[in-house]
Amino acid sequence: MQLEGVDFFETYAPVVQWTTICLMFILEVILDLKSAKQGDVTCAFLHADLGPGETVYVDMPLGFNVKSKNGKRQVLKLNKTLYGLRQSPREFWKFITEKLETCGLMQSKFDPCLFVGPDVMCIVYVDDLIFWSRDVANIDRVAMELCKLGVALEQEENAAVFLGVQLERDSSTGLLELKQTRLIGRVVEALGLDDGYARVKHTPAETKPLVKDVDGAPAVEGFSYSSVVGMLLYLSGHTRPDIAVHVLSQALS
Numbered sequence: 432m433q434l435e436g437v438d439f440f441e442t443y444a445p446v447v448q449w450t451t452i453c454l455m456f457i458l459e460v461i462l463d464l465k466s467a468k469q470g471d472v473t474c475a476f477l478h479a480d481l482g483p484g485e486t487v488y489v490d491m492p493l494g495f496n497v498k499s500k501n502g503k504r505q506v507l508k509l510n511k512t513l514y515g516l517r518q519s520p521r522e523f524w525k526f527i528t529e530k531l532e533t534c535g536l537m538q539s540k541f542d543p544c545l546f547v548g549p550d551v552m553c554i555v556y557v558d559d560l561i562f563w564s565r566d567v568a569n570i571d572r573v574a575m576e577l578c579k580l581g582v583a584l585e586q587e588e589n590a591a592v593f594l595g596v597q598l599e600r601d602s603s604t605g606l607l608e609l610k611q612t613r614l615i616g617r618v619v620e621a622l623g624l625d626d627g628y629a630r631v632k633h634t635p636a637e638t639k640p641l642v643k644d645v646d647g648a649p650a651v652e653g654f655s656y657s658s659v660v661g662m663l664l665y666l667s668g669h670t671r672p673d674i675a676v677h678v679l680s681q682a683l684s
Contacts (some may be wrong), residue, residue: 447544563652
């Protein structure tokens with residue numbers, strides 16, 4: 432129901448580049464950094480204030496309908512952002528950027544979601560935060576400072592899983608391996624290949640393009656083709672660059 436130029440004006444909110452995340456993982460291995468995923472910011476979009484000049488009214492929740500003396504229905508005027516408002520992601524981004532800079536972490540010029548401080552580095556993906564430092568005590572200190580500034584962090588011990596990517600570090604070699612076995616399992620399940628009847632078959636790659644079979648039977652799938660392609664795209668962009676999903680995407684139209 433929000434109208435652009437009336438109820439909201441800007442909706443910009445950045446997302447950290449995956450190359451930045453991979454760079455931080457590389458630095459973690461080379462410099463022997465300690466990483467800690469401090470978890471999601473609890474009720475993230477409820478932290479920020481509405482921007483100046485933006486006025487949003489909402490109906491009262493059920494059970495709070497109170498009529499005024501003239502019989503008209505009363506509404507509430509928002510001071511904070513809510514989930515569902517078009518401007519909420521941008522306002523939260525401005526909020527978390529200000530709090531991180533207050534803690535001494537300055538925004539990078541190369542990626543706005545990377546923050547670098549004297550002892551701690553941090554990346555932000557909407558309401559997910561990962562910190563790196565040579566000493567975990569420095570991370571704990573920054574986390575406590577954020578909490579004092581009103582950022583409610585749901586703390587986790589380590590960054591074993593981030594954005595659906597599992598991180599496994601070999602203690603003997605120090606190498607870090609990125610996996611997405613859960614997402615692969617979802618793809619297999621969506622395609623109905625988890626019934627035990629699927630058999631592995633070696634299919635060599637061919638150079639000729641994959642074209643439509645105009646004389647073939649119409650395609651009938653018991654799954655969402657676009658959903659599976661989307662999962663494969665996420666998979667290829669993070670841990671499996673060897674998958675050529677662009678060929679499958681041609682059939683979306």
